[in-house]
Amino acid sequence: MQNTLDKVVGSLNLISQRRLTDLLDKIPGQKDFIIDRDLIKPLEKIVGVIKLRSHGVGNFYKLDKSTVASSASQVVYFIPSNLVTAKYVCDQIKSVIRQNNKKYHYYIILFPKKITAIDQLFEEEGIHGNVTLYGFQWELINLDSNILSLEHEQFFQTTFVESDQSFLPSVAKSIWTLQMLFGKPQITLLQGKLSQQIYLQLEMLFDKLGFPERKDTDIGYFLVVDRDIDFASMLLTPGTYTSLLDEVFGIKSSIVDFQIIGKNVEKENKPKGHQLSSHDEIYSQIKNRHFSDVFRFLSNKAKDLQVEYKRSQNMPLQEMKRYISQELQNITNVKATLAYHISACESIISNLGPKFESLQNVEQNMLEGRNRRENNSYIEDCIAMGLCNKVGALRLSCLQSITQDGMSSDELNNVKNEFLHAFGYKYLTSFHKLERLGLLTEQHSLISSEATAGIIASKVVQVVSLPTNRRSAFYTMAQKLKLFPELQEKYDLKNPKDMSYVFNGAYIPAVCQIANILLKQELSFDELIKIVPNCSLKMNKSIDKPLRTMFIYFVGGFTYAEAAACQLLEKLTGAQIFISGTSVNNGNRLMESCL
Structure with missing residues (x-):
């Protein structure tokens, strides 16, 4: 069944192409x-240059500030559906x-949809x-084993930050295609107002475009x-290798732009994109490992490569010929990948190393609702002393x-004043977003600070014992879903359970835990609905027993940490889990969407 599902997922690219x-x-x-530059890497995942040329495309250009002097009488622009880029193209x-008397006609392809504006x-x-x-x-793009993304980077900012729901039909359409291929699921769980709207739009698509032919x-x-x-x-600061790659360098459509600096490499060279794929022998074994275990594996x-090299030095002539023709190229590739x-890893350590331990302790305290004053002092120190950039400071404040x-x-007010003083008052609107x-909200006090209310409150306090350790809504839900693990004295990050x-x-991660509860049937459906x-x-x-195949679709994007958690859940339960969403997201991009 695994191979069959993989083939169906692979057909999504063919549909897009x-x-x-x-x-x-x-x-x-x-x-x-x-x-547009932001669409290049996703497009490369579904169609190549040769294929495009066979359908009449001549020259290729990146959209930039200089006006393209096209020799063709017909020009195709491929841009995202936003007014800023459209105005740029218009100009x-x-x-x-x-400047030209020659007659041109322009065809504007808007991703993901044509909009009236x-x-x-x-x-x-x-x-x-x-x-x-x-x-x-395009349909969901297969980024890696069981990981799919619509690669719609504007979606979160447009939908969540700007409250513009015009892109929701695009999500419904991508789900419709999935279910036309796989069949309608036995059980659908919807969480959130947007997901409920998407489901209604999905039902309309079935009525308009048709239902799956297959009954199973x-x-x-x-x-x-x-x-x-x-x-x-x-x-939160993630701990797995791929999620840290995304945090430090940024990963776009499975490609990370990072330059190796060595003795024979000039610093002026531009970073070269490196394709992250499970077909890569090294990456497939470290992508979901905790970072503390990655260096040991690479070492x-x-x-092993050194031993192999020494062995090759003493080979007889015939064995050397076989080695060169059959093994040398693969070993050379492994060596290059290993060096990369x-x-x-060295760059990640250089970037996060000095502050990682203190950051981890502060985040742990925030999760558990401890040391509030110290946590706030740490945030203010980060801003005032330049221990983190504006994105890092906002992330901690929001957490x-x-x-x-x-x-x-x-x-x-202290955080706002420190932040605006350090980074500029142009970011005042960011706090509103x-x-x-x-x-990032103001906590509503249990007792009003107004004078009149203060008098009444003082009388109430005399007869009523107010709770001193009131738990937050976040903590309450986390406890009900068991998002805080029962840790032993030594939690083995290298062999996670x-x-x-x-x-x-x-x-x-909350969604991964919901998936865990469903697969293990730890709660009834009614109990789960009450908690979430x-x-x-x-x-x-x-149905008596649902199939052990699960699709998770994040409206607003998922993180590589959540993908790693789901892939561990696969191993622990024997289920097959596909994680998908409007894009791959992380805390840095979340903050940048509000800046």
Whole structure:
């Protein structure tokens, strides 16, 4: 069944490729292709240059500040569906029209959909007659084994920060395609307001476009969850190798841009993209390991290569010929990959090493609701002494806020003042955005500070014993879902027995724990719905025992730490879990979307 499901997932790329080439075929003749930089790497995952050339594409250009002097009479722009980029393209087109008498026609392909505002923009700018607009959406892109992403990086900012829900149909459409291929799941769990809306849109798509022909299904559980159910999993510092690569360097469509600096490498060289894939012998064995165990593995691998090299020096002639023809190239590739990952580890340590231990202790205290004053002092010191950048400072502030049901007025004002003084008052609106998201809020006091209320309160205090250790809503839900593991004195991060290892043994990602509860049937459906906020279940049909295949779809993106936790859960339960979402996200990108 594993191979069958993998083949079905692989067919998603073929669907995307066919959809794009059919669109290009609608544009007759030779055309130049200008693509937004943010769309290059995702596009490379689904279609190659040779394929595009076979469908009439001539020259390729990256969209930048300089106006492209295209020799073709037809030009195709491939850009995201946002007004800023569309205005930029509009200005380019107007500039070319002014400078040339030659007649050009422009085809604008908008990802993930055509929107009315952009159509109106081109009309207002007076170039509507020179432009034809198309909408295009690729299907979920297979980034690695059982990891899929829509690679829609604008989605979180547009939907969560700006409260614009115009991209929700794109999510519903991607789920519709999945279920047309796999069959409708036996059990669908919906968590969050956005997920509920997406489900309604999905039902409309089934009515409009059709239902799966197959009556059976390959999916036991299908979870659609809003990202804001568990912001902690984005804000905490992760511990696995891939998640730290993403934190330090950023990973885009499975490609990490990192430059190895060595004796024979000049620093001026631009970083070269490195493809992260489970087909890579080294990466497949370290991607989900805790970082503390990665160096040991790489060191042992380096020793094995040294032994192999010494052995090759004493080979007879015939064996040497066989070695060169059959093994040498593979060993050379392994050696290069090994050097890359060792260098990446050194850079991660250089970036996080000095502050990692203190940061881990503070995050642990925040999760458990301890040492509030010391935690706030640490945040203020980080800002004042430059111990972290603006993104890191906001991450810690938000983690403190969500775990404690907000900050007091004094605490929040201190953080704001320190931050704005250090990084500039241009970021004042960022605090408003974070407040709207519920990430950085003012804690409502149990007793009003107004004078009149203070008099009444003082009388109440005399007769009522107020709770001194009130637990936050975050802590209460975490306790009910058992997100804090019962740790022994020595938690073995190198041989983890539960999913909390992805956060150094401190916290289990909430959605992964919900998946665990469903697979192990630790709670009844009714009990689970009561614990998880804004949660509902849809049963496709009466079943005795659901299939042990699960799809998790994060509306707003998932983290590599959550992906690693799900892959450990696969090993612990024997289930097959596909993790998917609108993009791969992390705490840095979350903060940057509000800056």
